[in-house]
Amino acid sequence: MTVPTVDAATPPKLAVENIQKTFFKSVKDDVVGIPVLNGVSLSVSQGEFVSVIGPSGCGKSTLLRIIDGLIQPEGGRVLVDGRIVSGPGSDRAVVFQYFGLYPWRSVLRNVEFGLELKGVPAKERQEIALENIAQVGLRGFENHYPHELSGGMRQRVGFARALSLDPQIILMDEPFSSVDEQTRELLQEQLLELWSATRKTILFITHSIDEAVYMANRVVVMGARPGRIVEEITVDLPHPRTSEVRALPRFGEIRAHAWEILKKGIRESAELNAAA
Amino acid sequence: MTTSLAHAAAREAAARRYVKRRNLAIRTGSIALLFLAWEIGGMFTPRIFLAPFHDTVLAFWKLTKDGTLLTATANSLSVLLAGLAISVVFGALLGLLMGRYLRFNWMIGPYVNGLYATPTVALLPVLSLWLGLYAGPKIAIVVLLAIFPIIKNTYAGVITVGQELLEPAVSMRASEFQIARLVIAPAIIPFVMAGLRLSVGRGIVGLVVGEFFTAQTGLGGLLVRYASSFRTAEMFVPIIVLVAAGYGLTSLVVLLQQRLAPWKETERDQGL
């Protein structure tokens, strides 16, 4: 499989144009602005798998929220299929960093939640939910409650919920961060299979350089404070990604390169902070 | 290896059983001592001050048989439950509005906080002037004591319904009404219940005071009537029922709390 070529005539699936975001903080009697994103631009084509890495607090989750339409940027815009995003839409779904499950709902009812909001009839939404619960490997846990599940299982419930909405773009915020190493590899494999089967567009935030390179067609590296994109690395590794891919020398090269850039970004921001 | 482990476990289990039994024995002994002192004290004290414990037991039986106790209890419970029901409904509603609408909070927040800190029993005389002699002022004073913990807890609940619960719903395009019904309402139930648990005790205080000082009905009425005629054996009967009612209702709320919100560790009892 190759990276889809971008046809100049059709707009990209997702376009992020020159995003500026500032959070405000009250300090004594005044407010100060903390710039979090400064001129972030990104273009993702249909069916692409893009990873985003960056130092903690550089604004990855904020970028994801802006793309979903949960918060509005001060400047710039987000386009999906060439249409400006002004709020959450059914073409996008988020898998939240903190799971975002409802403790009073069983696994099944949590997965059904989005469909329920859309007014999908009970029988139909249950069918869809059960299918997606099975998809993420949680069959048999339909009637459990989130507090009875491990972190990794909760994360998968959040994933099943996003899947059951059948979005075109899936926005994932460190989805495998609370999973142990073995489960993580299993989930990575499942996600890749699902991706190649459904051709969904995926934006995948992660802390792990290894994971970012292994999963994606492209790795976007962000720098800290205020967050911006320092470099985009095209991952020219073969598909399907299997554990052999990890052993390729090219894999190591790309990973080392990504780490170099990330380090530089961290160092620069430290100097910037020291100067300020 | 396994056998010695099994031995150790068995020994440990036996030791724990022993501690449990011993604790139970101490508790029973301790409480038995109270009744013994009551019995003996009652025998050597003039009846107008204290009657022996067994007289209270007999009085309990007599009052149960002739229906006095049942009538009084039903009377008191209906006032209490009416007051608590009103408190839950309006307390949860006010707390919800205060938490959800900043301006509403600015408007009534100071009064809610002020009245919560005020000993509202002070309003009883005027309530009984305004609301007459029947259940009105009693229910009103129960509400005035019981509603504030519920308002405060619900309010705290609403403002702690964090982004973690709201954001996914907004992301999935929930309407304001859907958010209220499907996210905020279930999320605040444990807080309402925590408030209600504090309210039970306060409500009973309101009930008793109301029954003392407006028309003397129910358990509180019985209590003053027996006290003023020095019938000390009978006097303890309504007190015992009130203690049991407080204990029973509180336990019921705790049980309900665990049933309705099993994900939430029951917060520690803060007293009141």
Added chain:
Amino acid sequence: MTAIDDIALQAERARIRRTKIDRVLIVVCTFIGFLAVWEIAGRLSNPLFFAPVSDVVREFWLSLLDPRGRLLNGLVETLSVLVPGFVIASVLGVALGVLMGRSNLGFQILDPYVTIFYNTPRVALIPLLLLWIGVGDPLKIVIVILAAIFPVSVNTMVGIRDVSAQFTEPARSMNATESQLLRKVILPATFPYVVAGIKLGLGRALTTVIVAEFFVSVSGLGGILQATSSSYQMAKMFAPVIILAAMGVAIDGLLTYLERSVLRRYRS
């Protein structure tokens, strides 16, 4: 920074300023509205049942100016049982809590009583105590103690049980004696709980002392309430209510402040 940031910052400043002004306006307008409704309702209704706020304020002011007046005397009388009763309750409550928190035997012996008394509406004991102690200050002091002691002791006990392991182990390993442990480690660590218990206890004590005064006093605040309402002196009746509300709010504010500053220190 950039122009966009600057504009956004200005907008945010303006928004916060507007919010502050809004808040003041809303609070003030609500208060004025509340007074206006009270005033109008008071003028329209039967003077035997309600008084306009202007009359209430005038009566209140006059009674405050009169140093030998009924209101100030009543306040003094109420405080003179509330304060000693409360001090005794706090000391005994902490002692009881320590006993229950540190000794299993103490806990097993006392816990049944604490459970019973905790669930006893303390006002229900007033008629009984009236028989035993008679009308007078001792009755009121005893009832204040009964009202306030259990929240203090239960909170102290819970605090001691909560903090124990985490803080005592380092001290133990440094060979602290039991008394050193208690004074230097356990009690300071339990302090926030004790303050919370005192706050609850004071609220209960205030309520209970008023009810006791309904029964037995003619001159305490509760007594004044009873007397003025039964003689339909509406304007006079609200004066003790105002004082009690002010007392409640002041005590609550003070203890909340104490609680917060203690907690802040303990967190860092």
